[in-house]
Amino acid sequence: MRVDIVTVFPEMIQQAISHSIIRRAREAAVLDIRVVNLRDYTHDARRTTDDSPYGGGPGMVMKIEPLCEAVQAVREHQADARPLVILMDAAGEKLDQKLVQEIAAHESLVLLCGHYEGVDERVRSRLVDREISIGDYVVTGGELPALVLLDAVARLKPGVLGKDESAQEESFAQGLLEYPQYTRPEEFEGLQVPDVLLSGHHAEIGKWRRRESLRRTAERRPDLLNKVELTADDLQFLSEIGISVQTDK
Ligand SMILES: C[S@@+](CC[C@H](N)C(=O)[O-])C[C@H]1O[C@@H](n2cnc3c(N)ncnc32)[C@H](O)[C@@H]1O
Structure with missing residues (x-):
């Protein structure tokens, strides 16, 4: 299974995928996880990925252009030209084991990690196939939710758990x-x-x-x-x- 995780904090993901069962599954080539730094798809000196909200209000909103370019680049490099694109979002479908099983049936995923106040609304209609929440609470960014989803999905893939571990x-x-x-x-x-x-x-x-x-x-x-x-x-x-x-x- 291939999973591309689009984030402004690539180190957070790199850290987490370098241990335990996920690391083993990567080494065995059962999981191919790519960490995509969203800032690589910006074109200004400050590598801006967010901006203030139209209409005013606190916080910043993630811009659509870098996300579009990042997903486009992933699509061009994936064998599967139509990976399932998932936005981690507190307003999404609530994750449970049934949804994990559904997602594990896909061969390639792109996980988008939001930050600040979230993403420009147009990201949902333009880029995203599914929006997923890990529960009725808000965390700071999409990285931890993406890792929760990745871990739960990965352990259902054949060859990820050892013979002594069963899902x-x-x-x-x-x-x-x-x-x-x-x-x-x-x-x-x-x-x-x-x-x-x-x-x-x-x-x-x-x-x-x-x-x-x-x-x-x-x-x-x-x-x-x-x-x-x-x-x-x-x-x-x-x-x-x-x-x-x-x-x-
Ligand atoms: C601070 S949150 C934004 C919260 C947003 N203003 C709202 O009220 O829903 C920043 C990012 O964290 C992620 N996030 C926060 N809580 C989440 C949850 N329960 N499930 C999935 N992702 C979540 C999303 O990617 C979100 O864009």
Whole structure:
């Protein structure tokens, strides 16, 4: 997968993509991440990427021309002439695992990082395919949101996670929160690892994990239960712990 990240703070991105799983995936050529310095697409001595807003008001707005030139240059250099162009924006669609899966189906992405008061409105209609928010709060710039999106998408790509790491059973992968996990020691200050996990009985462990997933989801995110496919066994367990579910499925 190829991802071009357009930013006025390239070092922020370079730093973050030089570690852990993302670094490994780049080294293995599963991910080809390019950091595009927006200032390279300006034509004045001060390399200006923003200007004051028409109509007045505080802050600065990112100009359309450098963003247009940067995306155009990316398109010319990408094998895929129609990468999905995403603007990171607090007013965008809220990111969740379903949206991450949708985006991971694309082979090339361009992520635009806003700053200051955001981007000139015309950027949306002229350049952008999707606008994505990482949640109902505002951060200073689009770099951290772009990195969140990149990381969540990358770990779904084949070959990014090692064979010991799986995205299949994680929270949200099947619409539920993940079951509790334990590692050595078996006992810590009176806190025991559940016996079933020490039993070596795979079917029983699977059943326990499913049930603990259901329990945790019911306790913390009951809204998710309505959207997930539940078996008769699941419903029976939920009713045993006092939860009745109206499924949308
Ligand atoms: C300070 S914010 C601009 C906030 C904007 N004035 C507003 O009210 O929505 C600067 C940039 O940070 C990024 N950003 C801030 N919060 C975000 C969020 N929740 N999700 C995605 N991007 C966000 C966007 O790229 C945005 O252009």
